Amino acid sequence: MSSQTEFPGVAAITGAGSGMGAAVARAFAAAGCPAIALIDINQKGLEATNASIASSSPSAKVSIHNCNVADASSVSATFAAILSEHGRLDYAVNCAGVPTNHKPSTECSIEDFDRINGVNYRGLWLCSRAELGIMKAQPPPSPSLFPANLSTRTQQRGAIVNISSGAALASPPSSSAYCGSKAAIMGLTRSDAVDYARYGIRVNCVLPGVIDTPMTYDTPENRRMLETAIVPLVPLGRLGVAEEIADVAVFLCGRRASYVQGANWMVDGGFTCQ
Numbered sequence: 001m002s003s004q005t006e007f008p009g010v011a012a013i014t015g016a017g018s019g020m021g022a023a024v025a026r027a028f029a030a031a032g033c034p035a036i037a038l039i040d041i042n043q044k045g046l047e048a049t050n051a052s053i054a055s056s057s058p059s060a061k062v063s064i065h066n067c068n069v070a071d072a073s074s075v076s077a078t079f080a081a082i083l084s085e086h087g088r089l090d091y092a093v094n095c096a097g098v099p100t101n102h103k104p105s106t107e108c109s110i111e112d113f114d115r116i117n118g119v120n121y122r123g124l125w126l127c128s129r130a131e132l133g134i135m136k137a138q139p140p141p142s143p144s145l146f147p148a149n150l151s152t153r154t155q156q157r158g159a160i161v162n163i164s165s166g167a168a169l170a171s172p173p174s175s176s177a178y179c180g181s182k183a184a185i186m187g188l189t190r191s192d193a194v195d196y197a198r199y200g201i202r203v204n205c206v207l208p209g210v211i212d213t214p215m216t217y218d219t220p221e222n223r224r225m226l227e228t229a230i231v232p233l234v235p236l237g238r239l240g241v242a243e244e245i246a247d248v249a250v251f252l253c254g255r256r257a258s259y260v261q262g263a264n265w266m267v268d269g270g271f272t273c274q
Contacts, residue, residue, distance in 0.1 A: 168186055
């Protein structure tokens with residue numbers, strides 16, 4: 001592994017085939033992370049993210065893993081493969097998710113409820129559970145790998161960032177299953193932060209607002225609704241972009257955030273201030 005970088009270890013990103021996950025992967029590469037594991041069910045998306053990193057950060061060692069995060073055996077096999085290939089896991093950002101079905105509770109089928117929660121909450125829990133297990137079993141990286149200004153910070157075995165949503169706090173209409181799945185991530189983050197702090201593992205959460213990604217604009221109707229009804233309520237007056245979420249997630253994984261634990265970071269242009 002390369003030396004004298006803020007991120008000298010191995011990063012894994014779920015949902016890395018598009019949107020925020022792809023942006024997080026690119027941000028880790030740009031920050032000098034030497035080894036990155038890309039995880040997604042979308043093989044073409046994985047290959048596109050891999051190609052983007054190969055073009056901009058050719059020294060990064062990238063592995064791609066086709067994984068259904070809602071399937072426990074798929075998750076177990078994926079993280080076993082990551083550990084076998086890279087030897088450890090230092091940073092994990094869990095971005096994989098599915099959008100709302102635009103249904104209130106009485107119109108939401110049990111199948112839709114289970115599908116949304118199966119990916120957004122259960123899937124994230126399966127991945128974070130695997131990540132925590134790897135991190136707990138490994139020693140912290142050597143302080144000599146970090147720049148001098150960060151080498152004396154408290155050592156950590158790993159850092160996890162879970163991507164929730166501003167919908168966990170400011171619920172849009174007709175999204176009960178989705179909002180519940182994203183609120184659950186906040187509770188999981190706080191619980192894991194308490195349980196694994198003693199092992200030198202930090203766990204935090206990012207709550208994006210309305211971000212310009214394929215999942216946000218899953219239908220033309222939803223795009224029109226967001227641009228006409230939501231964007232005017234954002235104090236900064238615009239949508240966010242995936243790179244703005246990625247920058248916060250990568251920061252939270254690094255030693256500059258060494259005293260941040262169990263936090264829920266809103267990145268929403270001020271939407272929830274009102």
